[in-house]
Amino acid sequence: MAKTLYDKLWDAHLVHQSDDGSALIYIDRHIVHEVTSPQAFDGLRMAGRKPWRVDSILATPDHNVPTTRKERAHGVSGIQDPVSLIQVKTLDDNCDEFGILEFKINDERQGIVHVVGPETGACLPGMTVVCGDSHTATNGALGSLAHGIGTSEVEHVMATQCLVAKKMKNMLIKVDGKLGLGVTPKDVVLAIIAKIGTAGGTGYAMEFGGQVFREMSMEGRMTVCNMAIEAGARAGMVAVDQTTIDYVKGRTFAPKGDLWEKAVAEWKNFVSDDGAHFDSVVEINGADIKPQVSWGTSPEMVVSVEDKVPDPASEIDPVKRNDMIRALQYMGLEANQPITSIHVDRVFIGSCTNSRIEDIRAAAEVVRGRQKAGSVKEAIVVPGSGAVKAQAEAEGLDKIFIAAGLEWREPGCSMCLAMNADKLGAGEHCASTSNRNFEGRQGYGGRTHLVSPAMAAAAAIAGHFVDVRTFN
Amino acid sequence: MKSFTVIQGIAAPMDRANVDTDMIIPKQFLKSIKRTGFGKNLFDELRYLDEGKPDQSCEGRPINTGFPLNFPRYKDASILLARENFGCGSSREHAPWALDDYGFRSVIAPSFADIFFNNCFKNGLLPIILSEEIVDRLFKEMYATEGYQLTVDLAAQTVTTPSGDSFGFEIDAFRKHCLLNGLDDIGLTLEHADKIRAYETRRRAEAPWLFDVVK
Structure with missing residues (x-):
């Protein structure tokens, strides 16, 4: 049967399907930041649990960090706001305690979680990616199933490597035609939200397809997938193509050598089949979109x-x-x-x-x-x-x-x-x-x-x- | 997690669509590393007339007397009546934590944002979806009757008004089971540990690039 990209990602990560419709989905990559993780780490400690797979987790502080050079010069201890300081320090302590790789405040690899994930190759096509942050769908640009979770789920994923989930419905946002000069991926996604509303995608995994996305750069696709949640959809995604493969190649955590070839062969399957069924299809003419x-x-x-x-x-x-x-x-x-x-x-x-x-x-x-x-x-x-x-x-x-x-x-x-x-x-x-x-x-x-x-x-x-x- | 069986309580209004989690609990309070104590800052920018600061006592802050939750008639409310797409925006679980800490046990709306909806169940807070028509009727009755109370029966999946009218609602069997019994899903998931390990072993062989790289 013809499957959508989301169907394939779901099937590839299904660990257990219950009769009542709930399922266990395996999580390949878990990105962690300082705001939504402290209570999860506390929960692990209280229950005497350890992360199921430490190498699946990557952490970096981003929400609270100051951005002036002056305040950043002294690292964590230079953070003036005492409450922010405690939160960033708590992330450092938790990552140290549990042996989690963290790009700390002044590490040259530090950054916003959803920028760091793709650019380091920590997030790859075909993966399931979660983070205690609603903009995790950014990673869906790679052809992955990526979405935000709450803190209880952060703890759940750390403890079990799985998420209790229910399959969402499939939505296709198809934007064909050519974008005008000066019209950017941000304008495209805002125009989509204007059309379907902030609850238009609720309950759906949203795939972005059509000429506009095929011709869009990976970074542009990330901008679009990032805002899927602003259209109500937890997950936004774009099918894998040569643009995806070229983007991933050579990144720090991306596979190399023989493994690269093997991975690419698997990733090329992460596209919606011709004739796959979408529960909802929205079509927009790219040429009509203005800033x-x-x-x-x-x-x-x-x-x-x-x-x-x-x-x-x-x-x-x-x-x-x-x-x-x-x-x-x-x-x-x-x-x-x-x-x-x-x-x-x-x-x-x-x-x-x-x-x-x-x-x-x-x-x-x-x-x-x-x-x-x-x-x-x-x-x-x-x-x-x-x-x-x-x-x-x-x-x-x-x-x-x-x-x-x-x-x-x-x-x-x-x-x-x-x-x-x-x-x-x-x-x-x-x-x-x-x-x-x-x-x-x-x-x-x-x-x-x-x-x-x-x-x-x-x-x-x-x-x-x-x-x-x-x-x- | 605390269990949820039957609650009867005062209903209070949050009468606008697209209430986002920034509105439910503004970002400055997210700096806390605890799960508790968010109730006093629930809807902070609407409840008070000044800017709230973390770790500040709210006693003596200027109150927005025009905001319904500050009306004496809605004091001790435990059911929040809301409009469509309640809880949109950020995934912060601090939103259900704040509602729970304030004293709400259930939120009734025509629709909820996905992540918020999911987060509620992890905290013994029951989000109930009723049709726009029914929610509208409940709003009208609540406004017309001081001390308006609703009864939510999870086992029966009903919301009952003071006049005895009952409305059924849908809920996932798994979520219902967890809420009724106050079960923590980590323990339940770990009952499937063998399946998780088997999946992992297979994937390690098929897709080794997914393992042991980020460390």
């Missing part, structure tokens, strides 16, 4: 840069209408005001969505030889990992940002969720390349607008949103 800017407090509240802020008066559903009114109030926006009239106070380029080298290059391209608008208080560029940072510096991109008046930081999650010192002030608007525009997410009272790296960079220069396609 996107979110205006509200949910990722589905997003329109193109050419549009105006929507008017709640035109919404029939009363619950939705109230949400829109509340969102406009929180965001300090008027219905029908042009998106390009929204001024930005801060700019954040980074996060597990958009902090890879291609993102950094795209932003640098826009700001090259220009100056940040005086009205923009701060614009920070936070590379996703030590490796991204080193690559960007080797290309001289850091100098381009600094010359344009932007700040070049140390790797971490930073202002995406503002657990460290990087945050918005109340009422401030931010052009952000992150993934969530929830109330307070980037700082108490902060107002987030989700955009691509190029659009964020252009906003930093103009001081308000502009269409990067016509920005001179």
